[in-house]
Amino acid sequence: MTENKININRKELSSKKIREQENFEGIVNKHQKLTKRPAYKQKKYYFLLFLILLIVFLVYYSDKTEKSNANQTKIEELN
Amino acid sequence: MAFNLFNKRIKNVKSEKDLIDLAKKDSRYFAPIYKKYHEPIYRFIYQRMDSQEDASDITSQVFLKALINLPKYKSMGYPFSSWLYKIALNEVNQFYRTNSKNRTVNVQENQLKDVIEEVGENYNEEKMQKLLKSLTKLKEYKLDLIEMRFFEKRSFKEIAQILNITENNAKVKTYRVLDEVRKLM
Numbered sequence: 001m002t003e004n005k006i007n008i009n010r011k012e013l014s015s016k017k018i019r020e021q022e023n024f025e026g027i028v029n030k031h032q033k034l035t036k037r038p039a040y041k042q043k044k045y046y047f048l049l050f051l052i053l054l055i056v057f058l059v060y061y062s063d064k065t066e067k068s069n070a071n072q073t074k075i076e077e078l079n
Numbered sequence: 080m081a082f083n084l085f086n087k088r089i090k091n092v093k094s095e096k097d098l099i100d101l102a103k104k105d106s107r108y109f110a111p112i113y114k115k116y117h118e119p120i121y122r123f124i125y126q127r128m129d130s131q132e133d134a135s136d137i138t139s140q141v142f143l144k145a146l147i148n149l150p151k152y153k154s155m156g157y158p159f160s161s162w163l164y165k166i167a168l169n170e171v172n173q174f175y176r177t178n179s180k181n182r183t184v185n186v187q188e189n190q191l192k193d194v195i196e197e198v199g200e201n202y203n204e205e206k207m208q209k210l211l212k213s214l215t216k217l218k219e220y221k222l223d224l225i226e227m228r229f230f231e232k233r234s235f236k237e238i239a240q241i242l243n244i245t246e247n248n249a250k251v252k253t254y255r256v257l258d259e260v261r262k263l264m
Contacts, residue, residue: 004182007186
């Protein structure tokens with residue numbers, strides 16, 4: 001069985017010395033690292049996804065209208 | 080701009096409860112709570128530690144755990160400090176279990192005198208040595224009770240809140256430990 005260690009009359013720490021050890025920023029940073037939402041759950045991820053889809057749609061649409069315009073001019077030329 | 084708005088908002092917050100509610104959504108609002116309780120929590124931990132480094136690490140761990148678990152915190156009519164002390168006590172006990180170190184007790188001579196008188200004995204050098212020897216043999220939770228009641232002079236109500244037991248139970252348990260100390264002496 002382990003025995004407890006007893007220290008008698010140890011000098012108390014001053015408030016100033018304890019205040020020096022405050023580190024709220026460090027705790028908040030650690031907390032943010034631990035609780036940060038995964039990339040796929042972040043708003044910026046959805047915004048990026050929206051932008052990509054928009055670009056894909058625009059490229060597809062412009063390609064389609066270009067083709068139909070080309071077909072139209074071909075028909076007009078044949079007529 | 081955002082910082083000014085934050086400062087303005089924090090000044091308008093009147094009660095600790097409001098601050099806790101805000102801190103549940105934004106950890107920056109936890110700063111005034113941290114400032115208020117850092118010293119008492121640090122002292123509570125250092126009282127049970129050998130080194131300042133360990134006390135400092137555990138104090139940070141306590142506030143980190145408090146921040147993580149803050150969304151789950153519900154005020155049950157107990158002061159917020161009791162919740163922090165409960166986390167601190169768990170962290171201290173966890174520290175000794177994982178490091179398999181001997182538990183440290185820091186005590187002043189006059190506090191030992193109080194325990195000897197409570198046990199119903201007269202204070203002298205021999206009794207003090209016997210008390211010290213009996214304190215070295217006490218188990219973790221028994222030591223917690225003696226420390227909180229006689230060394231830190233906490234009320235039974237406060238002890239009960241920290242240990243999550245009833246006030247009556249805290250009283251009964253403390254006097255049982257005192258009985259054990261008396262026998263060991």
